[in-house]
Amino acid sequence: MAPNPPDPxxxxxxxxxxxxKYTEYVMxxxxxxxxxxxxxxxxxxxxxxxxxxxxxxxxxGHYYPACPKPEFTLGLSGHTDSxxxxxxxxxxxxxxxxxxxxxWVDVPFLxxxxxxxxxxxMQLITNDKFNSVLHRVLAKNVGPRISVACLFRMQFQxxxxxxxxxxKELLSEENPPIYREPSRNEYVAYxxxxxxxxxxxxxxxxxxxxE
Numbered sequence: 001m002a003p004n005p006p007d008p009x010x011x012x013x014x015x016x017x018x019x020x021k022y023t024e025y026v027m028x029x030x031x032x033x034x035x036x037x038x039x040x041x042x043x044x045x046x047x048x049x050x051x052x053x054x055x056x057x058x059x060x061g062h063y064y065p066a067c068p069k070p071e072f073t074l075g076l077s078g079h080t081d082s083x084x085x086x087x088x089x090x091x092x093x094x095x096x097x098x099x100x101x102x103x104w105v106d107v108p109f110l111x112x113x114x115x116x117x118x119x120x121x122m123q124l125i126t127n128d129k130f131n132s133v134l135h136r137v138l139a140k141n142v143g144p145r146i147s148v149a150c151l152f153r154m155q156f157q158x159x160x161x162x163x164x165x166x167x168k169e170l171l172s173e174e175n176p177p178i179y180r181e182p183s184r185n186e187y188v189a190y191x192x193x194x195x196x197x198x199x200x201x202x203x204x205x206x207x208x209x210x211e
Contacts, residue, residue, distance in 0.1 A: 023059060026087055026150045030054055033085060033116065041129055043169060051125075051167070053084045055155035059148065064095070066143035075137035075145070078198040081119035082191050083153030088115040093145035099134040107135075120201040121154065121187075124179045127166040132200055160185035179206045 034048040041047070048054075064075050075095055090096055096107040096115070107115060123132045137145075154164065165181030179202065182190075190205060 019059065022148075023057060023150065026059075027054065027057060029087060029114075030057070030085060030150075030152055037122075037130070041126060041167075041170060043167070047167075047169075048084075052155060053122075053125075054152055056083070056153045058083075058151045058153055060151065062137075062145075062147045062149065064093075064137070064139065064143055064145040066141055067139040068141060070139035070141050073139045075139045077196045078134055078136040079196040080132040080134055080200045081117055081151060082121065082187075082201055083119040083151045084122045084125075085152040086117040086119060087150045087152075088117065088147060089149075090115065090147040091145060093140055093143055095138045095140050095145055096147075097136050097138060099136075104136070119151070119153070121164060123200075123202055124164060124206065125167050127170050127175065127178050129170065132202070134198075134200065154184055154187070156184075156188070177208055180208050182206055 031049060031054055034053055035045040038045050038047040038049075044050075062076075067073060078099065088096075090107075090109060092109045092111075094106065094109050097104040098107055099105075117133045117135065118130045120132045122130050154162075160183060162184045163181040164184065164187060166177045166179055171177055187206075191201060194201065
């Protein structure tokens with residue numbers, strides 16, 4: 001016998017409990033990914049966690065209704081994520097594309113799979129060892145398309161003067177810093193002033209100026 005559906009008044013509480021449990025699993029996955037990325041950089045497995053890359057976790061749900069004329073619009077314009085990592089769950093509708101080898105490539109739906117994007121902050125602190133991914137979402141004439149993005153980003157409650165620069169252990173004479181060390185406040189201000197213009201947050205502004 002099928003279980004009784006929840007009372008309508010209980011639905012908000014049920015949804016809240018599901019989101020809390022989901023974010024707990026995402027955090028565990030994120031910490032595992034940070035360990036693997038730290039080791040790939042030749043660092044202690046706890047390095048990225050120790051420098052607070054897992055302190056800020058933001059969850060965003062996206063709902064794209066079916067569009068009768070998708071060729072005349074765009075679901076979400078090309079952009080890179082501003083944080084360290086993004087863990088994305090998308091449904092079978094698809095629509096996500098990444099920019100690869102000078103062209104847009106579909107990211108197909110794979111049951112049970114999650115999509116992991118490197119963000120601009122990860123590119124900055126690893127001095128281009130890992131690169132952020134330019135991506136967009138196309139509108140579809142079927143739907144709705146639903147996705148949930150969990151973004152690991154800087155902790156906004158931390159001091160505005162906190163600096164974010166290339167990890168010192170990765171730098172050398174042969175590998176000098178590509179980026180300067182912006183403060184949290186400067187990084188966030190530039191992020192919101194720039195908007196989604198189809199380029200990475202790191203395109204020019206945060207790079208070390210060569211003499």
